Structures are given as C-alpha cells and as structure tokens.
Amino acid sequence: MTGLTANGVAHAPSRTVRTIILGLIGVIFAVPIVAMIEFTLRAGLVGGYNVDRWVALFQSGFTGVYRPVLVALGNSVALAVGTVLIVLLLLVPTMLLVHIRFPRLRRVLEFTCILPITIPAIVLVVGLAPVYAIVARMLGSGVWTLAFAYGITVLPFAYRAIQSNLDGVDVKTLTEAARTLGAGWGRVLLWVLVPNLRRGILAGAFIVVAVVLGEFTIASLLNRVNLQTALVVVSKVDPYTAVILSLLALAFAFLLLLVIGRLGAPRTRTSRRRTNVKGQA
Amino acid sequence: MNSQKLKVQQPTAPTRPGTVVEFVGVVKEFSGMRALDGFNLSLHAGECVALLGPSGSGKTTALRVLAGLESTDAGSITIDGIDVSALATSKRDMGMVFQSYSLFPHLSAGENVEFGLRMRKIKPAERRRRAAASLAMVGLDDHFDRFAHQLSGGQQQRVALARALVTEPRVLLLDEPLSALDAKVRVQLRDEIRRIQTELGITTLFVTHDQDEALAIADRVAVMRAGNIEQVGTPEELYSRPATPFIADFVGLSNRIDGLVRSAWAEVYGTSLALIDPSTPDGPVTVSIRPEDIEFAAEGLAATVVASSFLGSLRRTTVRLGDGTILFLQHGVRVHPRAGESVYVIFTGAPVSTEPVGPASVAQQQY
Ligand SMILES: Nc1ncnc2c1ncn2[C@@H]1O[C@H](COP(=O)(O)OP(=O)(O)O)[C@@H](O)[C@H]1O
Ligand SMILES: [Mg+2]
Numbered sequence: 117m118t119g120l121t122a123n124g125v126a127h128a129p130s131r132t133v134r135t136i137i138l139g140l141i142g143v144i145f146a147v148p149i150v151a152m153i154e155f156t157l158r159a160g161l162v163g164g165y166n167v168d169r170w171v172a173l174f175q176s177g178f179t180g181v182y183r184p185v186l187v188a189l190g191n192s193v194a195l196a197v198g199t200v201l202i203v204l205l206l207l208v209p210t211m212l213l214v215h216i217r218f219p220r221l222r223r224v225l226e227f228t229c230i231l232p233i234t235i236p237a238i239v240l241v242v243g244l245a246p247v248y249a250i251v252a253r254m255l256g257s258g259v260w261t262l263a264f265a266y267g268i269t270v271l272p273f274a275y276r277a278i279q280s281n282l283d284g285v286d287v288k289t290l291t292e293a294a295r296t297l298g299a300g301w302g303r304v305l306l307w308v309l310v311p312n313l314r315r316g317i318l319a320g321a322f323i324v325v326a327v328v329l330g331e332f333t334i335a336s337l338l339n340r341v342n343l344q345t346a347l348v349v350v351s352k353v354d355p356y357t358a359v360i361l362s363l364l365a366l367a368f369a370f371l372l373l374l375v376i377g378r379l380g381a382p383r384t385r386t387s388r389r390r391t392n393v394k395g396q397a
Numbered sequence: 398m399n400s401q402k403l404k405v406q407q408p409t410a411p412t413r414p415g416t417v418v419e420f421v422g423v424v425k426e427f428s429g430m431r432a433l434d435g436f437n438l439s440l441h442a443g444e445c446v447a448l449l450g451p452s453g454s455g456k457t458t459a460l461r462v463l464a465g466l467e468s469t470d471a472g473s474i475t476i477d478g479i480d481v482s483a484l485a486t487s488k489r490d491m492g493m494v495f496q497s498y499s500l501f502p503h504l505s506a507g508e509n510v511e512f513g514l515r516m517r518k519i520k521p522a523e524r525r526r527r528a529a530a531s532l533a534m535v536g537l538d539d540h541f542d543r544f545a546h547q548l549s550g551g552q553q554q555r556v557a558l559a560r561a562l563v564t565e566p567r568v569l570l571l572d573e574p575l576s577a578l579d580a581k582v583r584v585q586l587r588d589e590i591r592r593i594q595t596e597l598g599i600t601t602l603f604v605t606h607d608q609d610e611a612l613a614i615a616d617r618v619a620v621m622r623a624g625n626i627e628q629v630g631t632p633e634e635l636y637s638r639p640a641t642p643f644i645a646d647f648v649g650l651s652n653r654i655d656g657l658v659r660s661a662w663a664e665v666y667g668t669s670l671a672l673i674d675p676s677t678p679d680g681p682v683t684v685s686i687r688p689e690d691i692e693f694a695a696e697g698l699a700a701t702v703v704a705s706s707f708l709g710s711l712r713r714t715t716v717r718l719g720d721g722t723i724l725f726l727q728h729g730v731r732v733h734p735r736a737g738e739s740v741y742v743i744f745t746g747a748p749v750s751t752e753p754v755g756p757a758s759v760a761q762q763q764y
Contacts, residue, residue: 289499292466293557295486296493297564298516307512311503 149366156360169356185361188346189368191259195342196328196372198263200321203274206267208317211278212309215287229275232268237333240269248338259340269334270327274320281316322373329369415443416477416567416600418463423472425458425624432458434624435472440568445594445601446629447611449647450621456604457496459621460570463602465489476567487516492561492599496573498553500545506556507532507541513564531563532556534593551582558590562597569594569601575610587614608648612636620644638673642752645685652691652724656684656751663749666698666718671748682751688713688727690747693734697743700724702734716742 129137157165176182207229214221232240244265251261287309294308310317332344343365351358418440425433432455440446448456461467463474465486473480481489500509510528519527532538535555545553554574561569571590575583591614594601605611611618612632619629620643628640632648639645642653656665658677663670663684670684700716703723707730714726714734726742734740 285502286497286499289495289497290501292464292486293493293495293499293501293560294512295466296464296489296491296570297513297560298487298490299512300485300487303516308501312501 149363152359152363156356156363158356170360173357173360182350182357182361184341185343185346185350188341188343189365191341192329192343193372194260195263195266196325198260199266199270199328200324202263202267203270203320203324204317207271207274207320208278208313209305211275211282212287212305215282216291226275226279229271231272233272237269238337240265241334241337244334244338259342262335262338262340262342265334265338266324266328266331269331270324273323273327277320277323278313278316281313281319285312287312318376321376325372325376326369329365329372415441415598417442418568418600418602419473419475420459420463421473421475423459423462423474424470425455425462425467426470431624433462433469436625438619438626438629440600440602443598443600444616445591445603445614447603447605447615447618448621449605449608449611449618451647452606454621455624456606456621457572458624460493460572460602460604463568464491464493464570490564490567491570492564492566492568493570494554494557494561494572494574496576498545498550498557498577500548500553500556500560502545505542505544506537506548509545509556510560510563513560517564527563528559531559534562535559535589549582550578551586554578554586555589558593562593562599567600569599571601571603573605576605576607583610590614612648618648620647638748639685639750640674642683642685642750645687645750650688650725650727651685652688654684654686654722654724655754656682658682658751663751665744668744668746670744670746673748673750677751678753681754683754685750685752686744687747688725690745690749691724691726691742692745693726693728693732694741694743697741700740700742702736702738702740704736705734716740 154165156169157167159166159168173182211225214225248261248265251264255261290308290312291304294304299307329343331342332348335342336345336348347358347361347365350361418438420436420438423433423436424431425436434455436455436459438446438448438459448459450456458467462469465481465484469482474482476489500506501512504512507525507528510531511524514524514527529538529541532541535558537552537555537559540548540552540556543552545556548556554577557574574590575586578586587610590603594614603611603614605614612635615632617629618632618635620627620635622643628635628644630638635644635648639648639651642651645651646653654665656663658664658672658679658681660679661672661675661677663672663677663682665684665686670686698718700718703715703717705712705714710730711727712730712732714728716724716726716734718724724742
C-alpha cells in the first residue's frame with residue numbers, strides 16, 4: 117500500500133472501483149472453494165448436511181489410507197524448497213550477470229526462460245523420461261530429483277517476476293556506485309543487489325512454491341509421489357475425503373506463502389522513521 | 398543538533414597532500430569505435446579540472462577508465478606515479494558522483510554515506526560520526542534518516558557527494574552531477590561543490606557539457622573533441638585565447654565569419670584583426686569573433702537590426718549585414734536597438750582564432 121502511494125501511480129482507480137474489482141475476483145476464487153466445502157458436508161444422497169467426514173478424518177489421526185497423503189505432502193514441500201533453491205542459486209545470479217555484464221545476451225536468456233511455458237508438461241515428460249533414467253542411475257530415484265524438472269517448468273514465472281523488479285532498479289549505476297565505494301562483487305551482491313531485488317525474488321519464490329505444490333503431470337508420469345498424485349489415489353477410494361484433503365492442502369499452501377511473505381517483508385519504513393525522529397528530538 | 402554542529406567543526410579535510418593523476422596516450426574502443434583516442438591529461442595535486450565537450454566526445458569514458466569501471470586498450474593511467482591499470486575499481490580509492498541518481502534505495506541517507514566506511518570495516522560509532530559530519534558538510538545534517546525517495550534531486554546529489562567524500566578518497570570524480578537538476582539548484586550546488594573541493598583540497602575531475610559550469614567550477618578546463626583534448630587552460634585562457642574556433646564556439650558564444658589570413662593578419666569585411674596564433678598560414682579561413690568584440694558605431698559596416706534580447710545585466714542584439722550574414726553583438730542594456738533599425742557596426746580589434754575553411758567549402762568555392 118505504501119509502495120503504491122510512494123511511487124505515485126498516475127491514475128489509480130478510485131476506492132469503489134478497487135472494491136468492485138477485488139470483490140469480483142474474490143467471488144471467482146470463492147465459488148469453487150465454497151462448492152468443495154459444500155460437497156464435503158453433504159449427508160449422503162437424501163440431502164442435508166453434517167460434519168461427519170471431517171470429524172472422522174481428524175479422529176483417525178490421518179492414519180491408514182490417508183497416511184500416504186501426509187508423506188506426499190512432505191515430498192511436495194521438500195520439492196518446493198529444492199526448486200526455490202535452484203531458482204535462487206542459479207537463475208538469480210545468471211540474470212544479474214547477464215543484466216550487468218552481458219546485456220546482449222538478455223534476449224537469449226529471456227527466450228530460454230520463457231520457452232518452458234510453450235511446452236505442454238506431457239511433451240516435456242517424453243523428453244525428461246530418458247534423462248531421468250540417467251539421473252536415477254547417478255543420483256538414485258529419490259523424489260527430490262524431480263526438483264530439476266520443476267526448476268525448468270517454473271523458469272517462465274520466476275524469470276518474469278525477477279525481471280520486472282530488475283527493470284525497475286538502476287542495477288548498473290547502483291553496482292558501480294558500490295564498487296567505487298570499495299565493495300567487491302560478493303558484497304555488491306549481498307549488500308546492494310539482493311536487498312533491492314528482494315521483492316522480485318520473493319514474488320518468484322511464491323510462484324515457484326505455488327506451482328510445485330500444484331504439480332501433477334510430471335510427477336505422475338515419472339512415477340514419483342507428490343501431494344497431487346497422492347490426492348488422486350485417495351479420491352479413487354473416497355472422493356469426499358480427497359476433497360477435504362485438497363482443502364487442507366490449499367489452506368496449508370496459503371499459510372506457507374503467508375509465512376514466506378512475513379519472513380521477507382521489508383523493514384517497515386514508516387515505523388522506523390518515526391522512532392528515529394523521536395530519538396532526534 | 399548543537400552537539401552535531403560542534404563535531405562538524407573538526408576539519409574533515411584529509412591531511413595528506415593532493416593526489417596527482419596522469420593519463421598518457423589512453424585508448425578505449427567500443428566495438429571498433431574509438432571513444433578515447435590517445436587521451437593525455439594531467440591533474441595536479443588538489444586541483445579541479447573540468448572536462449568539457451559535446452555529447453559523445455568521450456568525457457564519461459575518460460572518467461570511467463580512471464575509476465576502473467572500463468578497461469583501457471592502450472596507454473597508461475597513473476595515480477601518484479603508480480600505474481593503476483590492473484587495480485580493481487573497489488581498490489582505487491575514488492569518490493564518484495554519477496549523472497543519474499545513484500543512492501541505494503534500501504538505505505537511508507546516513508546509511509548510504511556510511512556504506513563506504515562499512516566496506517572499510519570502520520567501527521559503527523565512528524562510522525556514524527563521520528557520516529553525520531559528511532552530511533553536515535553538504536548541509537543535510539538533519540536528513541540522516543531520510544530515504545532517497547523522500548529527498549529532492551538536489552538533495553540526493555548532495556548525499557551522493559557526501560557519500561563519495563566520506564572515505565577521504567584520493568580523487569573525486571563527478572560525471573555531470575548537476576544535469577538532472579533545475580537551473581537554480583544547479584548553480585547553487587555547483588558553487589557548493591567548488592567550495593567543498595577547495596576546502597578539502599581534493600584532486601577533482603568534473604565532467605560536463607555545460608560551458609558555464611566548467612568555467613565556474615574549474616581551476617583548469619580541458620575541452621574534449623572526438624576522444625581527444627583540444628585545449629587545456631584556465632577558464633580565462635580558454636575564453637580570451639581559444640586555440641580553435643571549435644573552442645571559441647564551445648566556450649562562450651562566437652560569431653563565425655568567412656575571412657582571409659594574409660601576412661599574420663585576419664581580414665574580415667575590410668578590417669584587419671590580430672591573430673591569437675600568428676603562425677597561421679595565409680588563405681581563406683573561418684574567423685571566430687566574440688559578440689562583445691563587435692560594437693555599434695557612427696559609421697562602419699551597414700547592418701539592419703533583426704532582434705534584441707534583454708539578458709539581465711546585458712543585452713544581445715542580432716543584426717544582418719548587407720550580404721545576409723548574421724552577427725551577434727553583446728552590449729550594455731542602455732543601448733536598445735529596435736528591430737528593423739539601420740545601424741553601423743565595427744570590430745573592436747581583439748585577437749581572433751581562425752580555422753582553415755574545410756575542403757568541402759573550398760570545393761564549393763571553385764564552382
Ligand atoms: N558501453 C559502451 N558501448 C559502446 N559504445 C560506447 C559505450 N560507452 C560509450 N560509448 C561510445 O563512446 C563515445 C563516447 O561516449 P561518452 O564517453 O559517454 O561521451 P560523453 O560522456 O562525452 O557524452 C560515444 O560515441 C558513445 O556512443
Ligand atoms: Mg557522458
């Protein structure tokens with residue numbers, strides 16, 4: 117909010133327009149969720165509602181047939197973390213290097229990063245299957261190896277998020293200023309670039325987490341278990357419980373994103389300034 | 398507040414003597430295009446040299462190779478006699494102020510100024526003290542906690558200056574630091590930079606394309622053209638004895654008139670004028686005459702007034718001669734010629750610079 121006003125958006129929509137837009141989007145998102153909740157509360161074919169299925173699930177303590185879902189959730193979270201790491205350690209430095217030192221390569225990098233969005237997951241798997249035969253021989257067939265494939269599928273989203281931040285910051289001048297002030301490349305990266313690109317990097321990480329938690333096709337076709345494949349298995353046995361688990365997974369992902377957002381939130385400038393002014397007076 | 402002011406009283410000037418910088422035959426190419434073409438320049442200890450030239454003449458490149466932000470293709474750059482070509486930017490110990498706003502947006506003004514000290518592992522207490530003193534030097538002691546987006550353009554450049562100076566660098570580099578500011582702030586800050594530079598006695602290279610700025614701020618002005626220095630001298634020398642019409646044109650306003658050199662005199666409209674460079678060979682030339690070196694008179698060259706504009710302390714009048722040539726005159730405000738009025742003008746006889754008429758115009762003359 118402060119960011120918006122500080123940047124002085126020229127023709128910001130009025131309060132009412134904003135409320136209407138938000139309301140509409142809210143409804144569009146709410147409809148399927150409400151429908152899912154309604155579905156889980158149906159009391160058989162005769163009609164009426166009760167919370168029996170929710171109670172049953174929680175009383176069973178996620179044992180028995182639901183146990184694999186918890187394991188799969190763990191897999192998916194680990195994959196999300198791994199994919200985020202790939203993006204942070206590989207994509208971000210590459211983008212910075214291209215931006216500062218090799219600006220001519222920018223088009224090439226952009227094309228490469230956007231490419232995966234044009235390739236259907238099912239086609240991707242056809243190419244990935246033989247690659248993973250080799251990966252399995254070298255690194256074993258652990259679920260975590262899927263992070264390599266996900267690292268490719270999330271490229272377009274992560275790239276766009278980081279690039280839009282990069283375009284809004286005069287990276288070249290800031291880098292040069294820091295270097296003339298005595299900072300080597302490592303310090304330039306940690307003290308100047310990362311703090312100023314935090315928003316883009318965080319947004320990229322958000323999208324990566326969301327994409328990985330929702331991924332089904334690749335995991336399924338490569339015979340790995342993640343949250344989505346496990347939910348499909350459950351839904352064949354018990355569609356009602358599968359929907360409950362989906363809802364819980366949704367809530368979990370929401371919480372996860374909230375936590376990441378909190379961790380990376382910028383120092384609140386207004387409160388900082390206030391304390392300092394007080395200190396000076 | 399008071400305690401801060403007291404601390405500021407301590408001299409911030411470095412005690413070390415000023416640094417000497419020398420460019421010798423520096424060449425820098427960008428994909429075949431020579432931005433610096435055998436560039437030579439010496440900066441004496443503690444002096445402020447303005448690098449003046451039209452856009453694209455290589456001023457920024459000269460500054461950047463000194464800062465180590467660009468490599469050189471040939472030639473050497475020495476600081477206090479030591480070749481720095483292989484030294485990384487972060488080790489060159491330069492203070493630099495950029496043309497575009499370059500404050501770190503995630504840090505407050507004070508933290509920006511502290512950045513260089515932090516890189517030098519200075520303890521927090523001293524860091525803060527020195528940053529505050531440096532901000533006070535540029536008149537912003539009460540803006541320590543402001544962020545860049547809360548500062549005006551002029552204030553941002555002041556903070557950038559404080560940030561560049563707080564580490565007591567060997568050389569201060571300024572690349573058109575005032576070009577983004579409006580006229581009034583520009584003059585204010587320009588004078589302030591000059592004051593601070595003189596107080597600190599720091600060797601300074603100031604890049605600009607604005608002649609007023611260069612003449613006002615520098616001990617010496619180096620005029621650049623196409624990757625080379627055309628003339629170096631004090632502002633007075635450049636103004637009164639421009640080596641070429643390019644300089645005459647670039648430093649101050651000049652009339653360019655066709656003339657003829659004959660036995661070390663320039664002949665223009667029947668008047669003989671002394672040459673700044675008496676060794677000029679005979680032949681057709683373009684003569685540069687300052688607008689203040691042409692006057693109205695009771696008789697002389699007949700002309701018609703085209704326009705006259707009031708410039709505060711003086712007036713500039715444009716007249717057209719019988720053959721259509723346009724001349725600018727600069728004179729006191731009491732004389733007020735009206736457009737269309739018939740007048741007579743004469744040349745006062747101040748020495749002039751000349752340039753051989755280019756081959757193109759010679760060819761034209763033959764037809
Ligand atoms: N990074 C670069 N790549 C290619 N050409 C450049 C680069 N920097 C400068 N040049 C060229 O070098 C010449 C001198 O540029 P510059 O030093 O910026 O001039 P000035 O600062 O006097 O306007 C210009 O023709 C410019 O186009
Ligand atoms: Mg420039």
